[in-house]
Amino acid sequence: xSTKVITAALxxxxxxxxxxxxxxxxxxxxxDPSAIALRASDFPSGAKxxxxxxxxxxxxxxxxxxxxxxxxxPYGRSHFVIGLSSAYVETSAASAAKAYGTLAHLYSSxxxxxxxxxxxxxxxxAKVAFAKPRSxxxxxxxxxxxxxxVVKKSRTNFSIELFRLDRVLVLDVxxxxxxxxxxxxxxxxxxxxxxxxxxxxxxxxxxxPTVSGTPQQGQTLTASPGTWSNAPTAYAYQWxxxxxAGATCADIPGATGATYAVQPADVGKTLRVEVTAxxxxxxxxxxxxxxxxxx
Numbered sequence: 001x002s003t004k005v006i007t008a009a010l011x012x013x014x015x016x017x018x019x020x021x022x023x024x025x026x027x028x029x030x031x032d033p034s035a036i037a038l039r040a041s042d043f044p045s046g047a048k049x050x051x052x053x054x055x056x057x058x059x060x061x062x063x064x065x066x067x068x069x070x071x072x073x074p075y076g077r078s079h080f081v082i083g084l085s086s087a088y089v090e091t092s093a094a095s096a097a098k099a100y101g102t103l104a105h106l107y108s109s110x111x112x113x114x115x116x117x118x119x120x121x122x123x124x125x126a127k128v129a130f131a132k133p134r135s136x137x138x139x140x141x142x143x144x145x146x147x148x149x150v151v152k153k154s155r156t157n158f159s160i161e162l163f164r165l166d167r168v169l170v171l172d173v174x175x176x177x178x179x180x181x182x183x184x185x186x187x188x189x190x191x192x193x194x195x196x197x198x199x200x201x202x203x204x205x206x207x208x209p210t211v212s213g214t215p216q217q218g219q220t221l222t223a224s225p226g227t228w229s230n231a232p233t234a235y236a237y238q239w240x241x242x243x244x245a246g247a248t249c250a251d252i253p254g255a256t257g258a259t260y261a262v263q264p265a266d267v268g269k270t271l272r273v274e275v276t277a278x279x280x281x282x283x284x285x286x287x288x289x290x291x292x293x294x295x
Contacts, residue, residue: 042192093166100141100164103171107145107160108133126151136187138163138194161190166230166281168197203232203277205286211273215291221260223273226286232277242270246290266294 106112117128130147142163149156161172170193207227213219225235239255242248249272252260260271270290277284 038189038193038196096164096167096169097141099169100162103162103169104133104141104143107162108143120149120151136161136163136190138165138190140164140166144190161187163190163194165194165197166201168201170194170197198281201230201279202282203279203284204229205277205284208286209273209275209288211271211288211291215262215266215271215294217262217264217267217294219262221262221271221273221291223258223260223275223288225275225277226288228277228284230279230281232279234278236276236278238274238276240272240274240287241266242272242290244268244270244293246270246272249287249290262294269294 107116113128113130117126120126120128127150128147129149130145133143133145136142136144142161144162145160147158149158156175159174161170161174163170170190172189172193174189205226206229209226210224211221212224213221215221221239223237223239225232225237237256237258239252239260240249241252242250260273262271270293272288272290274285274287277286
């Protein structure tokens, strides 16, 4: 089975890249690998999840999920593809960048490609050819390596997609049978994983913002941003006026500081602050609970 031989070789190379490095504890707010890993429901109709397993910690690799998915993709006629998606969560952005460099070199270098061919031909007589590695335009780093393998006169297409988003390093492998290049499917698969990884990296509130002080005309209220995961680099504040029940809230023009002086117009209403947390992956807005009715 050519697909099984090639898949085994790719997985062996990926795991070998992490060998011999020290294990470190995952930082607070590390993305959930199960949310990043692909599932059959992410694919067009006909998808079937063949394997989903957790990968034990190894080296800089803190956690990961490996999923094989078999599905039919209509391109004039259906053909079957085995997709192997491995989502790795690294200990830090620095270690993810280092691991990306190691894997990118492994797959794109002549040495790494010879190791790939050796792993394949150890189990089957095969002719393997590689296209030139190229960037697929994803932040923070990305590469794609496509190729073909002929085993017992059966031609198999494969595509390796590797990219990094902050602390998340994702390796997608697609093994395709049929005349349609697996490359086209790999692009769609990568975009799905990229969206999942990015969603896990934007700021997320672990504890909502709070307001301290006495809600009374002439007093000053102070906002605390709350507790966030995924290392926000900046916080912005917007004070809001709400009805007596703490609903129907609207922005107070110009009230964008961490403190707010209660105005005569606020009497009989409640107040809250909405905090916007920002990092390199996006922004998240979360409001505080409303104060008591302003006296």
